[in-house]
Amino acid sequence: MFLPGLLLVSLALGQDAVPAMVPVGPPASIAAGATWREDRGTSRMDADLFRLARAPDGGAWLLGLEDGSLWRSMDGARSWSRVLRAPSERASVDDEEVLLEGEVAVEEELERTREDTTAEEEQAVEIEAEATGEDVGASDPEGTVREEGGDATADIDRVATDPLQPDEDEDRPAVVWFDPADAQVALAGRGDGIWRSVDGGVHWRRMDRAADAWRFLAVPSLGIVVAGTSSGVRVSPDGGERWFDTVDVTDGLQVDALVEFEGQVLAGTRAGLFASRDGLRWSRLPLSGAVAALLPDPGWVGGLWVGTPSGLLRSDDAGKSFYRAGRQVLAGLRGLVQLDGQGHIAAWGTDGVWESMDGGVTWHPVYAGLQDPDVRDLVVVGDQAVAAGSRSIWRLGAERDATAYARTGVVTPQDQALLGFLVDTSTRRQGLDLAVLQAGAIGQRALLPTLTIDAQIDSDGGRSSLPLSAQTVESRDGSFYLGTSACFGACAALTAGTASFDDGYAVYRDDADLDGLYTLDGRLVGGGSEAFVATAAAQGMRKYRQQVADQLAGAWSTIQRLDAAETAPSLAAQVSHALDVLEAAARLDLYTDGAYARSRTSETLP
Amino acid sequence: MNLAFSLLLSPVLAGEFSSADDVLAQFSAEPSIAAVHQMALEYSKTDPKYVNQWLKAAKSAAALPALTLDYNYKRSLGTDYGYYTAEDAGNDGELTEEEANALAFGPFATGQGLDYYHTGSVKASWKLSDLIMSSDEIRVINEAQDVVKLRDKVLEEVTRLYFERRRLQVDQLLGSGGELKKRVSDELRLAELTAQIDAYTGGAFSRDLARKQ
Numbered sequence: 001m002f003l004p005g006l007l008l009v010s011l012a013l014g015q016d017a018v019p020a021m022v023p024v025g026p027p028a029s030i031a032a033g034a035t036w037r038e039d040r041g042t043s044r045m046d047a048d049l050f051r052l053a054r055a056p057d058g059g060a061w062l063l064g065l066e067d068g069s070l071w072r073s074m075d076g077a078r079s080w081s082r083v084l085r086a087p088s089e090r091a092s093v094d095d096e097e098v099l100l101e102g103e104v105a106v107e108e109e110l111e112r113t114r115e116d117t118t119a120e121e122e123q124a125v126e127i128e129a130e131a132t133g134e135d136v137g138a139s140d141p142e143g144t145v146r147e148e149g150g151d152a153t154a155d156i157d158r159v160a161t162d163p164l165q166p167d168e169d170e171d172r173p174a175v176v177w178f179d180p181a182d183a184q185v186a187l188a189g190r191g192d193g194i195w196r197s198v199d200g201g202v203h204w205r206r207m208d209r210a211a212d213a214w215r216f217l218a219v220p221s222l223g224i225v226v227a228g229t230s231s232g233v234r235v236s237p238d239g240g241e242r243w244f245d246t247v248d249v250t251d252g253l254q255v256d257a258l259v260e261f262e263g264q265v266l267a268g269t270r271a272g273l274f275a276s277r278d279g280l281r282w283s284r285l286p287l288s289g290a291v292a293a294l295l296p297d298p299g300w301v302g303g304l305w306v307g308t309p310s311g312l313l314r315s316d317d318a319g320k321s322f323y324r325a326g327r328q329v330l331a332g333l334r335g336l337v338q339l340d341g342q343g344h345i346a347a348w349g350t351d352g353v354w355e356s357m358d359g360g361v362t363w364h365p366v367y368a369g370l371q372d373p374d375v376r377d378l379v380v381v382g383d384q385a386v387a388a389g390s391r392s393i394w395r396l397g398a399e400r401d402a403t404a405y406a407r408t409g410v411v412t413p414q415d416q417a418l419l420g421f422l423v424d425t426s427t428r429r430q431g432l433d434l435a436v437l438q439a440g441a442i443g444q445r446a447l448l449p450t451l452t453i454d455a456q457i458d459s460d461g462g463r464s465s466l467p468l469s470a471q472t473v474e475s476r477d478g479s480f481y482l483g484t485s486a487c488f489g490a491c492a493a494l495t496a497g498t499a500s501f502d503d504g505y506a507v508y509r510d511d512a513d514l515d516g517l518y519t520l521d522g523r524l525v526g527g528g529s530e531a532f533v534a535t536a537a538a539q540g541m542r543k544y545r546q547q548v549a550d551q552l553a554g555a556w557s558t559i560q561r562l563d564a565a566e567t568a569p570s571l572a573a574q575v576s577h578a579l580d581v582l583e584a585a586a587r588l589d590l591y592t593d594g595a596y597a598r599s600r601t602s603e604t605l606p
Numbered sequence: 607m608n609l610a611f612s613l614l615l616s617p618v619l620a621g622e623f624s625s626a627d628d629v630l631a632q633f634s635a636e637p638s639i640a641a642v643h644q645m646a647l648e649y650s651k652t653d654p655k656y657v658n659q660w661l662k663a664a665k666s667a668a669a670l671p672a673l674t675l676d677y678n679y680k681r682s683l684g685t686d687y688g689y690y691t692a693e694d695a696g697n698d699g700e701l702t703e704e705e706a707n708a709l710a711f712g713p714f715a716t717g718q719g720l721d722y723y724h725t726g727s728v729k730a731s732w733k734l735s736d737l738i739m740s741s742d743e744i745r746v747i748n749e750a751q752d753v754v755k756l757r758d759k760v761l762e763e764v765t766r767l768y769f770e771r772r773r774l775q776v777d778q779l780l781g782s783g784g785e786l787k788k789r790v791s792d793e794l795r796l797a798e799l800t801a802q803i804d805a806y807t808g809g810a811f812s813r814d815l816a817r818k819q
Contacts, residue, residue: 430657431750445735452731453671462721533741537748544755551758574626575776583769586639590761593654594640 030339030346030385030396031355035369039393041079045071047086050173052077052377052388055183060200063388064174068190072201077379077386077393084204087192088171176201177216179225179239187225187240189213194227196240208234208243216240217258219265224279226265228255233267235279248282250274259294261304262318268294273306275319285319295336295345297359305360307333307347312360325360331434331542337380346385348375351434351542352549353387353396357417364420367549370394373542418599419556422588425595426552427545434541437534449486456481552591558584629776635818637811639768645807645814646764652757657750664743668736674729679722686717764806771799 042049047067054061054077061073063080070084172191178201179185188195194208215228225236227243232250234243250267257268267274267282268291276282289308297303302318305325312333314325332350339346343359346366352373353366372389379386385396427433461476562581588596623629637645647653689712696706733740774796778789803811 429754430654430661431747431752431754436747437744444738448734448738450731450733450735452729454727454729456725456727458723458725460721460723462719464717464719466717467715533744533748537744537751540748540751544751548758571623571626571629572776572780575629575780576773578626578630579769579773579776582639583765586643586765586769587762589640590643590765591758597640 028341028383029355029357030380030383031364031366031368034366034396036366036371036387036394037369037397038371038389039078039395041073041077042071042392045069045080048390049376049388049392051175052379052386052393053176053178053186054379054381054386055178055186055200056180057183058381059183060178060186062176062178062186062188062201064176064188064190066171066173068172068174068192070174070176070188070195070201070204077395083197083201084188084195086171087190172212175214175216179218181218181220182239185239187213187216187227189216189227189229194234194240194243207241211243211245215255215258217260217265219260219279221260221263222265222279226258226267226279228258228267228269230254233276233279233282246280246282248276248280249284250282257291257294257307259296261294261296262302266294266304266319268292268306273319287313287319287322292333292349293336293347295338297343298338299342305336305345307336309333312336312347314360326356326362330354330363331538334376335378337378339380340383346378346380348378348387350374352546353378353385356420362417362420362424364417364423365546365549366396367423367546368553370546373546419552421599422556422592422596423549423552425593426548426591429593432541432545432548434538434545437538447488449488452485452487454481454483454485456483548591552588555584555587555591559588623780629779632779633772633775637814637818639765641814642764642768642803642807642811643761645810646760647757649806649808649810650756650760652753652760654757657746657753660746660749661743664740664746667742668733668740671730671732674727674731676725676727676729678725680725681722682720684719684721685715686719687713688716689713760806764803767799767803767806771796771803774799 042063045065047065047069049063050066051064052061053063059074061077063071063073063077065071065086067086067088069082069086069089071080072083073080175189177187177189179187184198184200186197186201188197188204189212191212192209193206194211194213195204196207197204211227211229211231211234213227213229213234217226217228218224219226223237225240227234227236231252231254232248233246233255235246236243250269253269253271255267255269257266259266259268264275264277265279266285267276270290272289273285273287273291273294274282275285287306289310291306291308293305293307295305295307297305300316302316304315304319306313306315306322307330309332312325312330313322315322330347330349330351333347334349335347337346337348338344339355341357344357345355345360347354347356347363350373351365352370353375354363355366356363366385370387370389372391372394374390375387375394376390377388387394387396428435430436458479458481459477461474463472463474465472559581562577562584565577585596690710691712692703692706692710695701695709696703701709736742774792778792778796800812800815
């Protein structure tokens with residue numbers, strides 16, 4: 001297995017593989033006996049949820065929606081007040097309303113806090129921040145940055161005096177972020193620019209109209225904040241007040257992940273991974289595919305996990321080389337987060353929340369109660385996870401069945417590994433395996449032509465008689481043609497009659513219809529019926545995979561509970577107990593094509 | 607007949623068994639749940655092997671070209687005719703109109719022709735994109751999703767029926783017998799469960815029971 005090997009190598013190299021901040025010993029699964037519960041505080045929101053952020057002092061939470069609006073909560077992400085309208089909505093709103101909106105939100109929150117705060121909520125809110133930082137300006141001696149947009153420091157007063165015209169990309173979702181060093185400073189990226197708040201997300205000022213942002217990262221060692229935008233990286237030397245565009249290789253690339261790692265800043269883009277030591281000059285690392293998430297491994301110097309559409313990759317040498325971390329695809333992965341314990345990580349995306357306790361080698365879903373597998377964002381506070389689903393907030397609560405884990409206290413890592421294996425097996429069955437749809441392959445279809453080889457033989461002859469001159473002429477001709485043609489696109493109009501074989505080849509191209517393009521796992525797979533069917537199939541698969549995981553969980557929990565139960569006194573009860581175990585095992589087998597039975601006859605997992 | 611025979615059997619005392627395994631061993635001659643699952647898969651044609659065959663066929667079909675054979679035969683006959691008109695005869699003005707009309711004649715054949723054409727063509731066409739993933743393959747994957755849902759549903763139901771039947775058997779085995787009415791009721795329920803399992807297995811369950819007993 002990966003982890004023991006990692007530890008051995010660590011000892012051999014004499015590395016400090018286990019820093020003090022990482023607890024040593026087998027971690028406890030966040031899934032053990034816990035279930036997701038839905039918070040309906042988002043029910044009055046008009047758009048889907050997109051990003052969730054928690055202030056470092058635990059006081060405020062921010063939520064960015066698909067329509068670009070921002071919402072704030074002061075009671076542990078339970079109830080929400082809107083603090084900034086969507087860009088499209090702002091165009092028709094009275095300016096003064098915009099200014100007053102945040103103050104109204106504060107009043108609502110204070111009122112709610114006075115009335116509703118419970119002891120449990122206070123505990124959730126009062127988790128102390130750990131990070132500290134400093135505000136240091138950045139210099140630019142080599143002129144590698146440029147400031148764009150004369151109104152980069154435009155504030156809300158400026159917005160109020162200008163006609164509020166909707167921006168081109170106004171419907172883009174909003175991302176939200178808190179400065180880890182200052183709970184009062186928050187940033188938001190939307191289609192109409194980068195916004196900043198200095199009062200914990202109550203009031204917002206637009207600081208940069210020139211670019212949107214998908215990710216933010218504070219780099220205290222450099223005194224900068226980095227923003228990953230849809231067209232490269234931007235840098236702020238003053239905590240987000242002014243923004244500068246870096247002139248570098250990331251220009252034009254959407255940045256989906258940012259992380260500080262081994263004295264560098266890493267930027268994961270749709271076209272590879274880039275690194276910079278100063279935030280200004282970037283160089284490409286040997287990973288050219290799309291990067292959706294990045295997570296440094298605190299338990300291994302130079303260890304890094306990279307989430308990609310085709311699965312999780314791992315680097316043990318600070319990004320010099322990468323290899324596949326596990327065999328599971330983790331379809332639609334959006335993010336990774338470190339949990340307590342070495343190699344204990346979680347991933348989330350369109351297929352729900354998954355947990356790995358062995359450094360990403362095997363994964364099992366954190367499924368119980370989660371009815372919306374399309375998880376947009378995940379925030380983990382201690383042992384509590386809060387997920388933003390597409391329509392509501394989900395909270396992973398410790399709702400343990402006291403008898404289920406009476407024997408061992410918790411589900412052991414071995415049990416979790418077996419459950420992970422079973423879930424993996426059940427969701428890889430034909431008809432549920434998302435990997436077979438191969439989003440890349442479907443996209444590549446559009447690049448390949450229809451190849452036609454055409455052979456034609458002609459033979460003709462005739463006789464002509466001229467009675468007046470008593471002449472008869474006969475003729476006989478023959479010909480052979482061989483031609484090829486390659487037709488790109490729909491090719492519906494191509495017929496043999498239109499092909500010219502004079503030159504021996506012909507190339508046709510029908511312009512693709514750009515309407516009705518589809519994406520699968522975030523990748524464009526083209527248009528037409530194939531792409532539609534593929535995306536519909538993927539959607540159906542995701543939903544049913546979640547149901548299968550739930551069914552497996554039920555059967556698994558039954559076996560765990562029965563194993564932990566006291567021995568029944570009567571023979572009838574013992575037989576009933578045995579039949580219950582056999583039935584639960586049979587149900588595990590039916591969802592795993594017999595893998596559960598096979599695993600029980602083998603000492604190691606297949 | 608079977609019912610009457612069963613009712614004559616008296617239940618076994620619980621003290622005759624030392625453990626739950628002893629009790630369940632009484633049914634070792636009956637098909638296991640795994641075997642019943644396999645019967646249901648075969649009967650419902652939802653075994654994964656069928657989907658695998660579809661996928662394999664969809665993938666290999668892309669390697670075969672769309673073949674078009676074309677043959678055309680054309681035969682044409684033609685005769686050209688000519689006329690010698692009064693204008694042709696008297697165009698120099700030396701003949702009278704009457705003389706010219708007398709010289710005119712026709713029509714007469716000036717040429718006869720026979721033409722024939724044979725055209726044959728063979729056209730082979732490959733959609734190279736289907737070698738990566740064909741629309742048939744995508745549709746099979748989509749269909750496989752329905753198949754796996756059906757399979758899970760069938761096997762869930764079969765599992766439930768199988769264990770309900772087994773619990774009833776255990777109850778009959780370990781129970782004190784009770785009134786005749788209850789015993790008849792239990793036997794009828796057992797027959798009903800057996801029939802329900804047969805419905806999902808095409809009768810294979812009963813056939814297997816009969817063969818082993």
